[in-house]
Amino acid sequence: MPRRLIAWWTLPAGILAAGGQAPVSLWLLALAGFSLLALAHLRSPSPRAAALAGWRFGFGYFAAALLWIVEPFMVDAAHDGWMAPFALILLSGGLALFWALALYLARRVAPRGALAPALAFAAALTLSEALRGWIFTGFPWSLIGQNLIPSPILPLAALAGPHALSLALLLPAAAFGAALSRRQWRPALTGAALLAALLLLSPLARPLAPPAGPGAPIVRLVQPNAPQREKWDSEKSAMFFRRQLDYSSAAPTPDLIVWPETAIPYLLDQNPGLPAMLSRDANGAPLAVGINRSQDGRYYNSLAVIGPDATLVDLYDKHHLVPFGEYIPFGDLLAKLGITAFAAQTGHGFSAGPGPHLITIPGVGTALPLICYEAVFPRDIRNAPARPDLLLQITNDAWFGTFSGPYQHLAQARLRSVEQGLPMIRVANTGISALIAADGTVLDALPLGQAGYLDVALPSAAPATPYARHGDLPALLAAFLALALSAALAFMPRSAPGHKAIDHPDPQS
Structure with a gap:
């Protein structure tokens, strides 16, 4: 030739x-x-x-x-x-x-x-x-x-x-x-x-992917389906927030309720009554919710765990940020030129958290939180301080459109479960929210572009894989x-x- x-x-x-x-x-x-x-x-x-x-x-x-x-x-x-x-x-x-x-x-x-x-x-x-x-x-x-x-x-x-x-x-x-x-x-x-x-x-x-046994924790995956063009609209954001509250209050009460990344249109530190309100609508069930917060002039993309008594049980700040999406290198300088991060609230964007951190969820166990993009990095999971009971990913895949991005993101989540032999709870704003077994099998899912919630029984973890070691x-x-x-x-x-x-x-x- x-x-x-x-x-x-x-x-x-x-x-x-x-x-x-x-x-x-x-x-x-x-x-x-x-x-x-x-x-x-x-x-x-x-x-x-x-x-x-x-x-x-x-x-x-x-x-x-x-x-x-x-x-x-x-x-x-x-x-x-x-x-x-x-x-x-x-x-x-x-x-x-x-x-x-x-x-x-x-x-x-x-x-x-x-x-x-x-x-x-x-x-x-x-x-x-x-x-x-x-x-x-x-x-x-x-x-x-x-x-x-x-x-x-x-x-x-x-x-x-x-x-x-x-x-x-x-x-x-x-x-x-x-x-x-x-x-x-x-x-x-x-x-x-x-x-x-x-x-x-x-x-x-x-x-080995053990199925959920008798008495396995029931986790509710909440998918509000807020299109990115409408997500922060002052009128529609309240509607999406109310939708999540309604899904959380539905009977029967699960052992854990999970909301997606940036699910709450308020800053955590500026709304001290927020945990109590969320806990009340969740009928006292623990919640893991995506929320932004500020501290000392810095903004963080975070996951907050709210316990049954309406207290803030744990907090995780995303540490592997998306370049040019969540932060801009030399952001203060570039902001003067009109270049800012898409997901950011200031010219320099979000600040990174300290690193992988296990969170304790009452009645469920220990989870390694992964916010959006972090699930594509195997090393972020391997660098966890200890082996968790499950992986917990919250994400806003509305940024990725409706063709290939959300499906590729889900596929990589499946790969992380296989690598580690760990089940994953995956909750996405517009989908695809899913329960993934330790062998990468999608056991249940909410389709892309559909609002709703899904109650799933959490399966057990497999023994640590050779790759995990x-x-x-x-x-x-x-x-x-x-x-x-x-x-x-x-x-x-x-x-x-x-x-x-x-x-x-x-x-x-």
Whole structure:
């Protein structure tokens, strides 16, 4: 195939690969797309050409997978709408640089050989995904491994986390790409055998998900369905607040009531009678509610736990804030230029809390609170001071629109449950509110765009998974060793006179 044609179809191949992400959720499309990227990498005549192929593919992938990023700009389209295309282009292009760097490195490390370039391809991309999830506070959304959430390979995350899923997708893709590049069946058979082994063996790692037993706590998930354009309207915000109170007062009284992120249109510290009012309408049931608060001139995006006696039992301040969404770096300076954080109330936005913090919920147990974006970071859960009984996510996914964002956010919540072997209570303003079992199964849910409440019996946690104990180290060590092995194989002397490695084809081909 002409090399120029290969170079340019990497962009649509990236769009194809994004079909593995929710809501399309066809993981075989991701496998096909990354196989085509592997082909482009193996046919690249130089590290620079490999990097360009990686960037084009990444741009197509992220532009399709992260299309929801334009939604926050459409809330006030007259003021912010002009920024939407620039945000999508800049974010997609910036994230694609990680994959460009990965393929450049892979081509440098393993420039020739039969196995080495394909192995380097999978290892370098996996390591670049780990870097993407960490640098500049990280953005691990639409990770390569997340394409396998709808597949039988998902339980592998309980063993070694999301980067093990990335390797599980990329290694077969590299083999299939090698088969296309060499026009031979042997690499394809290797890839098929590896894929079959993953499909057959991964379910054995599924965390034991004990069902809710007799006397299990009943938790009420309250979903007010307040569209972002209306959420802070002075007249409609009172209606949404009243709606949540009505849902909370409905009989029978549960053991816990959970409201979504920023559910209350008042500051906690400026309304001292608020806990008593909420407790009265909840018929004395404990509540976990999303609310903003201020302290010493700083604003916090918080979760407050109100006990049966109307006292403030616990308080958690979100610590992993969304850059340019909840805070603006150098915000005071940029505020003078008219650039402020979408969710913020001041030019510099919200302040970060001290870090992961377990909250005690009377009659339920200990929970690790995750406010919105925090659920996409596995490390925020691993850094908890102790293992909780459950994960508790409150979020306002109205910011993400109604197409892909809310579904992708839910998928990542499922992945967190699998990784840790913990059930999750997930409450979202506009949906999708859900009860997730310790094996990632969605046991019950309120659909997107529907107001209502859902009473669910909380299942038990599974034993701590290997990933909960060891984190990302095994998967990243495997990727690093694979990269080192590919370098060794690439420069190993050829053992047989007739041996022919797959160097790169003639530039004119």
